[in-house]
Amino acid sequence: xNAFGKxxxxxxxxxxxxxxxxxxxxxxxxxxxIVKMEFEPQHVTIKPGxxxxxxxxxxxxxxxxxxxxxxxxxxxxxxxxxxxxxxFDNPGLYPYRxxxxxxxxxxxxxxx
Numbered sequence: 001x002n003a004f005g006k007x008x009x010x011x012x013x014x015x016x017x018x019x020x021x022x023x024x025x026x027x028x029x030x031x032x033x034i035v036k037m038e039f040e041p042q043h044v045t046i047k048p049g050x051x052x053x054x055x056x057x058x059x060x061x062x063x064x065x066x067x068x069x070x071x072x073x074x075x076x077x078x079x080x081x082x083x084x085x086x087x088f089d090n091p092g093l094y095p096y097r098x099x100x101x102x103x104x105x106x107x108x109x110x111x112x
Contacts, residue, residue, distance in 0.1 A: 029085070032106065033057050039106035046088060046110055053085040054078075064099035074099040
């Protein structure tokens, strides 16, 4: 394989890995950071059985995770350095927001 072919192969492999980097497999834990009044990443794609852990990395604010559309209770407030987690077993879209800061939104997408 010439140098051009090796470059294309390396680029294709990197693109493939980047495309699936946000996917998590069952039994794994994916972290969503809370920084600068935002969920990062704002959208995660996971497989059934995966746990999402929200970690408050702010310096002063407390936050919560509220799946309002599901009719679930808001999580307890968690302060800087604290976290809250939930395991997702069923495929679907799970939009959420921060209880005290409704402008902070995110989505968990569970796919088979």
